[in-house]
Amino acid sequence: MPTPFPPYDPNGLDESDHDEGRGPRLREIPFRMLIPNLITVLAICAGMTGIRLAFENHIQLAVAMVLIAAFLDGVDGRVARLLKAQSKFGAQMDSLADIINFGVAPALVLYVFILDQARSFGWIAAIVFAVAAGLRLARFNVISENTTRSAWQSYYFVGVPAPAGALLVLLPVYLGIMGVPIDRTTGFAASAYTVFIGFLLVSRVPVFSGKGISGGVRRDLVMPFILVAVVYVSLLMSFTWETLTVTALAYLASLPFGARAWSLKYGPKSRQNNGNNPAGATEPTSSTDPKDDAEK
Structure with a gap:
């Protein structure tokens, strides 16, 4: 007798094959296919735990859980590619x-910590950010299904990516932990800032992605690069909130420069100057990996 709940294959394969007299034949899934999904589940657990810690007034741990969720989100896709376990x-x-980790969790942590000072306006700001994160991720899914992209999309994001948005929107929390007073005035200011970050997520602003320099590091720059990374991690561990504040402000300050660089190289004037090779020409998508999360 066929089971009313046939097994679901992550690769979308049909498991309707039957062995005569033995019922449905269940195909085994290699364990390596499960590892990226387990990492994704751990990221969800971290995001949900961050929400609980925020409601229990453990704000620092709540922010740490959101950042851990962001780290795990960056790991799962790379592990899937390394193990050839994409699905x-x-x-x-x-x-x-990602909707939970970069939309709902940061919004609720913000609301519990500071946005509640603005009452309904703070709650509206939290909703706007969570919805904006969902829209940003939906747009990513649509773009990733296209077989062709504009040439500039190999080097720029369309709007601020969701993980960076989560890092940016928590800036009022970093400042509050550092001693900035939490009152009605700062609550309204944080609400306006939260809405602003939400609009950056769904905007069409070109944001430099760094993918153009991902090919490698010059041999003479390897040691300085490692040293800078060590210094940053050391500062992050010793002066966590100050380092996160500087990082968020530096990212915001870089947005106009990235948009200007895009305009000079790929904007309308560039197309006029390069009529034979328009910058907006499309090219085949370089990666067919469904877990390629570089533009989320």
């Missing part, structure tokens, strides 16, 4: 997890 199921699960 459509994993890609969809990753996107749904």
Whole structure:
């Protein structure tokens, strides 16, 4: 007798094959296919735990959980590519997890910490950010399904990516932990800032992604690069909130420069100067990996 709940294959394969007299034949899934999904589940657990810690007034731990969720989100796709364990199921699960980790969790942590000072305006700001994160991720899913992209999309994001948005929107929390007073005035200011970050997520602002320099590091710059990374991690561990504040402000300050660089190289004037090779020409998508989360 066929089971009313056939097993779901993450790769979208049909498991309707039957062995005569033995019922449905269940195909085994290699354990390596499960590892990226387990990492995604851990990221969801971290985001949800961050929400609980915020309601229990453990704000520092709540922010740490959100940042850990962001780290795990960056790891799962790379692990999937390393193990050759990409799947459509994993890609969809990753996107749904990101709505929690980069939309709902930061919004609720913000509301518990400071936005509640603005009452309904603070709650509206939290909703706007969470919805904006969902829209940003939905747009990413649509873009990732296209077989062709504009040439400049190999070097720029369309709007601020969701993980960076989560880092930016928590700036009022960093400042509050450092001693900035939490009152009605700062609550309204934080609400306006939260809405602003939400609009950056869904905007069409070109944001430099750094993918153009991901090919490698010059041999003479390897040691300085490692030293800078060590210094940053050391500062992050010793002066966590100050380092996160500077990082968020530096990212915001870089946005106009990235947009200007895009305009000079790929904007309308550039197209006029390069009529034979328009910058807006499309090219085949370089990666067909459904878990390629570089533009989320």
